[in-house]
Amino acid sequence: MSRDLLLAIDAGGSVVKATVFDVTTGTSSTASRSVPLDRPAPGQTERDAEVLWEATTACVRELLLRPGIAAERVLAVGFTGHGNGLYLVDAQGRPTRAAVMAADTRAAAAVRRWVAAGLAEELQARSWNGLWAGQPGPILADLAAHEPDVLARTHAVLSCKDYLRARLTGVVATELSDASAGGLYDNTAWAAAGGRGELGLNEPAIAAFGLDALRRLLRAPIASDSQGEVSAEAAGQTGLVAGTPVVAGLVDNAALHHGSGVFDGSEICVGAGTWSVNQVLVPARDATMDSVLGAIRPTAANIALGGLALLCEASPTSASTFDWAISRALTATSAADRAAGRDIYSARLEREGRRRQRRDDPMFLPFLDGSRADAGARGAWIGLSSSNGEDELLGAVLEGVCLEHRRHIERLQAALPQRLPVRLSGGATKSPVWCQRFADVLAVPVQISPVSELGSVCAAALAGVGVGAFADVASGVQALNPTWRVFEPDPATAGFMAARYERYCTVAELLDRLPWEE
Known part of the structure; x- marks a missing residue:
């Protein structure tokens, strides 16, 4: 049996999806599950991380039972998932409490105090990110004040996709693009070093949030193309073959951008879903407060493929x-x-x-x-x-x-x-009426793809590069998503x-x- 399928797992804020791509035909098949959110108190938004893992395994098992799809055909697994919020895990990658989502505002009052004290610009100069309540730092500071017993038994702070990858491989690790999106790492120092070496911590942020005693929870990030493999335990839960390669992947906004076929600053990518996501790529060396970073002061920013900086304007105001x-x-x-x-x-x-x-x-x-x-x-x-x-x-x-x-x-x-023209993705693209409204409001051409799972396209392409199916991510994306409507x-x-x-x-x-x- 030929190994010609790539599996991409995409965990968003409300739904997790597993998509299988056939590298020879470019066709795909997706299974999805809703993952409910909990709101235990005003301003708090959480999800049961164990339920997320169970939904993920259910999606994979469903795909592997479909005609023509078999675990033995899967070349590799790739990941993407929502950024910010946090998933606290033990040394085996099991959750130590419910995940806190990026829409959570329990730290909003503290953030307003930090902003009033003038910390926002100082922190953004190093992390590229604005200061807001749903980031790992403010949430972690709140948990340190109110749930110290939970943190005492926690081994690591992970992002969504990194948590799922830990469950699939048994290895707890933080990936570069997700780490760089959360405000706790020094992206500017990394860029000044030419994108070489380890991504270190944003020391002013650690001090401002009072997290010095929790450094042990923040892992040195691994590269987006780093590889692991499906563990024997996860193979039994998902139906995948133990030892199948697993590639680290990208945070969702970077995967969306590259899955849209954009690898430079020639187009703006817009995601219209739960969040209004609007982003552009710039050279990392320009992501400084006296250059593009200072001119835009984006809501969020992170490291993308090719060592570029992905600047993102976002808010929970979309489709x-x-x-x-x-x-x-x-x-x-x-x-x-x-x-x-x-x-x-x-x-x-x-x-x-x-x-x-x-x-x-x-x-x-x-x-x-x-x-x-x-x-x-x-x-x-x-x-x-x-x-x-x-x-x-x-x-x-x-x-x-x-x-x-x-x-x-x-x-x-x-x-x-x-x-710049716009490449649009998300729920709004299902309606020609809405797509035309975007074009008329933005006054620029708006391009949409017939492929709905653009983040998964990138995750699959990145996984394919890792096992030699594609020469690079751009050619992989082109093979899996070749046409656009304007x-x-x-x-x-x-x-x-x-x-x-x-x-x-x-x-x-x-x-x-x-x-x-x-």
């Missing part, structure tokens, strides 16, 4: 807001669509595509779970009139998500020599949206700084 609107807020029309046997998502989007937009349409601020400026910010519909119904309110949600993406993208564009902005609609954007910015800058939490 999942649409799901909230039709399932929790604007339910009357959804109920009618469901009763008529229509898919509520496609029916609402089709109506929006037919609806004529007006200059006096209401606007929506998608800050349901915070904004870029403040995790405590809250959303709102603005400019309502008695003539508005659910269609206008839902259209405002669709538009508001796109407008907030543009606010992020404008920050990236300000430090670039020219406006949505061009309509000039008249783009002009209309430009005026709407100016109004949106005026309102958003006021709303996302209101003191909702005291």
